[in-house]
Amino acid sequence: MLFTNVWYIAEWSKNVTDKPVKVKMLGHEFVLFRDLAGKAVCLSNTCCHRGASLAQGKRQDDGTLSCVFHGWRFDAHGRCTCVPSAVEPTANIPASARVDSYPVEERHGLVWVFLGDQPETAHPLFDMPEDNNPEWRRVTWSGTWKSNVHWAKMVDLDQVHLHIVHGIPLNKDNPSRPSEHSVEPLPNGFRTHFISHPPPPSGSWSQVRSVPTEVRSDLTFYVPGFTLYGRIQIGKAGTGFTNVFYSMSTPIDEQTTEMYLIAFRNFLLEEDKDDDHLKRNLRNVFQDKAIAEAHLPKRAPDVADFPAIKIDREDLLLQSYWQLMRELRGRGWQIDRLALDACEANGEVRVIPSPSRRQDPTNWIYPPVPRIAKV
Ligand code: FES
Ligand SMILES: [Fe+2]
Incomplete structure (x- = not known):
């Protein structure tokens, strides 16, 4: 998909x-x-x-x-x-x-x-307000996942897994139960925020918070780059100390994704703290990678057929994600994979159409990829 x-x-x-x-x-x-x-x-x-x-x-x-x-x-x-x-x-x-x-x-x-x-x-590109800002330190990473882009985003967006996979308790009474949250649509995605109850950070980060507290997380999904933008409170309430990450995903093909991570912090700004900052973010990335890469089916089915068993207080972020995918499909933007497979089996070259094709749809050697019709 x-x-x-x-x-x-x-x-x-x-x-x-x-x-x-x-x-x-x-x-x-x-x-x-x-x-x-x-x-x-x-x-x-x-x-x-x-x-x-x-x-x-x-x-x-x-x-x-x-x-x-x-x-x-x-x-x-x-x-x-x-x-x-x-x-x-x-x-x-x-x-x-x-x-x-x-x-x-x-x-x-x-x-x-x-x-x-x-x-x-197009859904408009977003800005990174933390970049080129002396109050923030930036670290980066990229790597290839043997997973389709949608499974890669599921392990980003899903709320329950934060406790089960990453050990972040969501609620005091039941740490696995999703926190109360609602989703606000944006012109290029959607966002939410919720409260969790993680233990104080370990190691050098314990300098910014050593006591248990409520922690606010703000999560935004942007269609450009299939990006999850997270702002996670690290310090005590009122300090503003925050870990920010942009987890961006480029589908290489139906079963492979290039993952780009840019993370920022506005505390412990010394350069020698960069490795530790990146390591903390990558710990979650690699926990998610193991799950996404083992997930079946390898290719994501068309959104219309996506199977799910629903429970109470569903994860609204994931629902919003699949709803958005349905909208992209409805706009006629989804590559018709079965039709494309048939072209390729027949030895035809197909390409992703560029804007020039709309001004002049003729005089191209290779036809565009087939796409699922707009509804
Ligand atoms: S194949 Fe490129 S110039 Fe001939
Ligand atoms: Fe995760």
Whole structure:
């Protein structure tokens, strides 16, 4: 269950240079590189001429990317500007000599790419107010999970598992019972907050709280990057000492997810506390990873068929998540996996459609991925 028309993280900014790099998202290959102005560019990786991998090519001095096979050059818009073997290499270039180029935004050290053809309807990107702020220290991590993106988000959003998996008691009388919470919709996701009763933090963090107290957690889900943004109170009430994390997920394909973590803290700001901060966040990440990777089925079923047994005081965050997935499907953004499997079994190349296809739906060598019709 994969969706087009969403902003996804393609790579850390520092890894995108003038040397092309291949990334896989939504089951398709893309190439990232920087143009002469240093702006990150994202193109579909399959050359429209004979199907070579553009990531094996070279960024030329004119800012274009040349294909490894016959040297066709493609600009940041994906248009072919030069066919070296032609009598006049830069004249009479066929209209279909182009590849899809996707909108790119760089923020907070991440390269975001909009994978779809309707950017005007996109859920807007969010900001990280803690970034580039001297009151906050930042740590980062990324890694690949052998789990589809939805199981990865379930182990982020689910409330009961906080106690069962991570040992965070929710309620005093029954630590596994979900806390009272309600969900507020946002233009690009939804949010909630609730109270839990964790023991005081151990080790160096015990300096900021050594006594049991109620702890407030604020959780926001953003469609861009399939992001869970958490603000977890660490210090005593009134201190404002908080652990903040952005857990962002890019579907590599139907069964694999690239996870990006950026965490901030506004206490114990010394650099030598960074490792401990990251370790504390990764402890939860790896507990979740083990569960998500073992989860069946490996591919998430279409949301309409998602099975569940309901109990009282359901986890509203998860319900909101599946409701949102139904909305994305209803907008006609879900890739029709069965139809795509049939195309690929037939040896056809399909690509994620870019915004240029709406202005001119003809003159493309590879057709777009089939999508489930809008309702
Ligand atoms: S395959 Fe790319 S230029 Fe021929
Ligand atoms: Fe978790």
